[in-house]
Structures are given as C-alpha cells and as structure tokens.
Amino acid sequence: MTNPNPPIQAIFLDIGDTLVFDSPSQIDRVHQAAVACGLDLEHEKMSAAFRPVEDYALGRYVQGETQDDPRVARQCMDVLLEQFGAEALDDEGWENLSTAYAEAPFTRTLRPEALELLSDLKERGFKIGVVSDWTIDLETLLTEMGVRPYLDALAVSDIVGCTKPDPRIFEDALAQAGVSPSETIHIGDFFELDVAGARAAGLSAGLFDWRGRTPDADCPRFETFDEMAAYLRALPAVVKG
C-alpha cells in the first residue's frame, strides 16, 4: 500500500528573489534609470506601481516571452508609466532609458541566513535541490556563494530547455536528486511559476511571498525569510530506512 502523504525527504528552492537578491533591486535600478532620463517618478510609489508591471510581465512570461525581449521590456515600462499618469516613451526616450538601465551596476547577494539554513537541513537528512530560471552560469555563481556543496540537484532553465511553470524543470531536479514528487516540497517567490509549476510536477509547494502579491495562496505562505526557514526547520527529520 502506498502512503498518500509520505514524509518530506527533499526540499527544492528557487534562487532569484528567494535565496539570491539583486542589490540594488530591479525596482531601484529602474527608478535610478528613469530619474537619470528626467522622468519624475516618486520613489515611495515605485513598489506599488511595480505590481501591475509584475502581473503583466508574468502573463507574458508564462507564454514564453521574457523581459529579455526588448518589446516586452518596453511594454512593461509603458505599464509602469501609466501608474504614474505619465505618457509612454517615444523611441528616443526608450532608447535612453533602456541604455541607462542596462548600465546601472548591481551585485547579486545571497541571503545571509541561507548557508546556515542549508547546513541545518542537510544535517536533518534532507536532499536539497535548486530549480531556477537562470542562465547557464548559475552553477558558477552558486559555487562562489558557497551554496553548491549543499545541493543534490541543480535544475537550470537554460540547461534543461524550459522555464517554470513547465513541470519538466522540476522533473529534471527530481531525477538528479533521486526522489519522488510526493516526498518533495519546492519553495519560491512567484505563485504562478513556483507553486503552479511544482504542483504540475506533483510536488508540494510553499510560497515565499515577501512582496505580499498572493495573500490568499492555498499553500504554506511565508512573508519573511525567517518564517520560511522556521517552517523548513520544523519538518520532521528524514528517517533513514
């Protein structure tokens, strides 16, 4: 007889905006570029104004159109400007803004608590995986950050050939870790990509909803990294059969 709810043996995590954050954030870089191009956007209103931009971008993303496509990026900017009651940019304005944005420096930073959490989870017997929409250099980045030694699976969209919420990227990670979907939970920051994708592959899912985008999510939901870490640390340790 199969147990309908086998205990969790493996924990998969998203990278972008879950374990690794841009500094300055994308919102701040867009704001910085806009101000440099003479657009008067109030900084305090940027987070709220970005919400419809995220919704728009996600809608395109699940259809396979990313912000790497300049047309999508420009439409995202149009949505943002609309929130401020500003006119859409003409071609020259867009050219200037996209150049200023591309040139805005940023670094990628690992959540300072992440390594201790990964270490604790490994000690408690869990397999750990990463499922991330990222370029092929993610493994190098995670090695530099000290994350790679903790991982039993690393599924990267540019290597697997599909992005979340496609279940195949989760299946790739399951195969690498040698675990079944029913004994695995995935946590990430976008319900539409991380939770929907994990569920499509038969995994449990949790949402690190630090933006407060999906308050009614029908899954474990964490507003802070500490809440997420406490939930994972409270999972029963893996009993080796």
Ligand SMILES: [Mg+2]
């Ligand atoms: Mg993410």
